[in-house]
Every structure is written in structure tokens, then in C-alpha cells.
Amino acid sequence: MIKFSNVTKIYPRDTVVLQNVSFEIKEGEFISIVGKSGAGKSTLVHLILGLEVPTSGEVYFEDVNLNDANPSKIQEIRRRIGAIHQDYKLLPQKNVYENVAYIMQVEGRENKEIAVEVPKVLEVIGLENKINNFPNQLSGGEQQRLAIARAFVNNPDIIIADEPTGNLDPYNTYEVISLLQKINKAGKTVILATHDREIINKLGKRVITIENGKILRDEAEGRFII
DSSP states (O other), rough: OOEEEEEEEEETEEEEEEEEEEEEEOOOOOOEEETTSSSHHHHHHHHHHHOOOEEEEEEEEETEETTTOOOOOOHHHTTEEEEEETOOOOOOTTTTHHHHHHHHHTTTOOOOHHHHHHHHHHHHHHHHTTTOOOGGOOOHHHHHHHHHHHTTTOSSSEEEEEEHHHHHHHHHHHHHHOOOOOOOOHTTTTEEEEOHHHHHHHHSSSSEEEEETEEEEEETTOOOOO
């Protein structure tokens, strides 16, 4: 589904972030990308989203080379990906329902569909009783669950979670990871970028370890070893 072929990314002043990186992610996988801060995890995520292009090498989404794709094709691919970030990226002036509904409105979905789908998603993530609350009235864990709802509501093929538990305590971390596992079991591909050792060691899923911009190891049932 996603393929990196000999990808190198160099920023100005000869800062090498990724060096000759190659791997594939299959449909329905739950894969963790781990490494220390600055290892290149976020750059890798940006390349998948088409927010950046490699200095050399190719990134493919199915049979589409993202290096050569035009803006409309990139936008089409992004609609198939739901992104979750450490800083939530919620709309503070909108309540829980409106935050999720807005994502569907942007995609041009009809109001009748929105009225049906938003409550369903909020029930799945456990925020059905907070529907009228605003982000500043939610705990950190609830805010991240709302961010997951926004990423999931348009039924994407892939969920990318970039350090989604970085601001959470252990209990809320467990809740967020459990939701990601639930989404994966529903058939979605999940890509988790993290430096949380405990999460990785409990998941027992495929792990790609990045160090100094290179893949150190790629294991089917990996552990956090750096």
C-alpha cells in the first residue's frame, strides 16, 4: 500500500534526516515507527502525506509515485488518510460535535449523513456524553480521543498517529492505543510514530526502528531497542 524506495531527505545546510530508506507497508497492518527525537519519524510521516518530497528516491501510495503526482492527486490521496497529532489540532471555538462535523463538511458531505455519522463515531470513542463540550472543557485524553474521531469520521484507509500520546498520562495513553488497535481490527492500516518504549513493547506488532536517519531494524513482532 505504501512503499519507500531508497529515500533520502536532506534539508538546507546539508542536514541529512533520512538516508537510503526502503520499506513497504501492507494494507491492514499495524506498524510502529520508533526512534529518538530527531531520528526522522516526523519527516517520514510528512513524506507519506505528500507534505514533503524526497531529495532522492521514491515514495509510492499504491501505484502512485508521490514525487510525480499533481496537487489534485495528492489531495485525493490525503483524503484516504486520517492524521492524528500530539497537539490535537482541535478547533477551540467549536464543540465536540462541531469539531467532528466540520471534517465531514469540508469533504462536502450532506447534513443528513453528518447527523447520522458523527454521533456513531463519538459513541465509538466514548465521547457521546460530551457532545456539547468545547475542547477546553475536556481532559487531555478526551481531547486526543476527539482528535481520533476527527481523523476517523470520513472512513479513511489509513490512520497515521504522530506521537499521539506524547502529552498524556499512562491511563489515557492506554485508552488512545486501545482505540488505535480497535480501528486496526476494523480493517484500517495504522501507522504509529512514537518514542514510547512501553507502548511498543506491549503491542507486539511490526516495528521499524530509525536511528540517525537509517533503518536500524524492521521486525514483525518488534520491541523498542535503541
